[in-house]
Amino acid sequence: MTEETAAEARVRVKVTRTLVRTPLVVGTVLLLAAIGFTLLGDDLSIFPFLLMLVGGWCFGFAFVNATLGMVPTRNGAILHLGVAIVLGAVLAFVVEFGGDLIEPFPDEVRGIAVVLQLAAIPATGWIWLALIGRITDFFARRDAKKRPSPVAPEWEREESGDGSIVRFPAVELRLRTLTQAIVGITVVGGLLGVALVIALDDIVMRMGPRMMILFLGITVALPVYLVFTAILRRRTVPCTVAFGNDELRVGVGDELHRIPFRELEFLRWRCRSDYARIEVRGAGADLSLFAGLAKPPRGFSAELPALPRRVYRRLELAGFTLEKARRGEVITFRGPSEPASRAPAH
CATH class of the missing domain: 2.30.29 (PH-domain like)
Structure with missing residues (x-):
């Protein structure tokens, strides 16, 4: 039993190192390349922009994998939560006041700061998504212990x-009827979303694209989905x-x-x-x-x-x-x- 546990531990450590080191190396290379393009005068074209996003995501991916591989698991969860909160606060501060802070510095320093700021967005986003998944999984497992899982x-x-x-x-x-209903609902929901965006143009323009998608999902997509499923289930x-x-x-x-x-x-x-x-x-x-x-x-x-x-x-x-x-x-x-x-x- 002890030998098996030790073998499993060695495998876990090896896999964790691979899932941490490889993304770190790839992310570092991509960000260095993005910094190089920026310093050479590339005015944030699509290629260096993609390098920044993917490179930043690699760092977030590596951090999440590192916390998932920590033993005991509680330590990894605490570190994950703390870093997510700090990164979120720092990123919000930089977005709001970062421009004024780096204004006195040379162009090269400002260029590097812009690269790091853009790379921090996908990194922070991935860390927060993983944290939400971790919390959801925790409550799901806790609820599963309280009540048996549904059976077929x-x-x-x-x-x-x-x-x-x-x-x-x-x-x-019939499957054909279901498909036609989904297509029809999608078209109608899309038209309602467009009409809502036009009617609330001033509010929507201040939201930004992400908040607008979330707003449309809550006000249009979710109610339509709930009504559709309720109608179907009434025919059970x-x-x-x-x-x-x-x-x-x-x-x-x-x-x-x-x-x-x-x-x-x-x-x-x-x-x-x-x-x-x-x-x-x-x-x-x-x-x-x-x-x-x-x-x-x-x-x-x-x-x-x-x-x-x-x-x-x-x-x-x-x-x-x-x-x-x-x-x-x-x-x-x-x-x-x-x-x-x-x-x-x-």
Whole structure:
């Protein structure tokens, strides 16, 4: 046990050094190059500007990795928090009063100061983003200890005894309809955002680009997203899917569809993400049930379980063609008469 712990510690130290030293070297080279361009009289063209931004980000990246590799973890978190606060305050001070402070110095010194100031912006931004992620992860892990993580629905033995069944909530919706709705909402939201910017021109111009994006996200994008998801979740219905010995049974609310395997034309199954769903076509049924968009019961996640192995065997023996996409996340079975789709599976 001690040897394993020591080996893990050596690996951690080696990885941490690589993720700290390499960005520091790269960042130093890029900033020196940016300073060189500036001193040669380049008036902040795009290339040296990119060198400053990427070089500054390298330093922020190296610092974050260094704090993540510290033992105990608490020391790294405290150092991360302290440096983030100090850098934020210093950067705000320099932006406000830096021009007056460097005014008496020669042009070369002012040029170097400008390079360092611009490089400090992405470095500080990355440090703050990592700090926010660290805090979020801390609270997420603390909440996970208090309550169990939601679990996916599971397959159960059906009462008839000839197969397995899974029960889950879903929204009956076609992917094409969902895509059209998203495009329409995006267009309408964009027009509302433009109208809002025009109406509040004086206020928006004083915000700056970052605050304007945040303002539009809070006032337009977030409400539209919440309303859209609420409308979809109101259409949630209880559903069941059961694979018997020779048929597929899909229940949508009070309606039950029985599809013999010999009449099944198409089956698509996706377990995770907002696009978790089952699509079935055959025997007069044409269904598309999104589990990822439905409101799950307490203690359960909005997803589907993986298909049982017996389903793969039965469908392949029945002559179905198996297709996998999205790194195996999307499983598609096509009947002998169903042409292969050229469109990517989502």
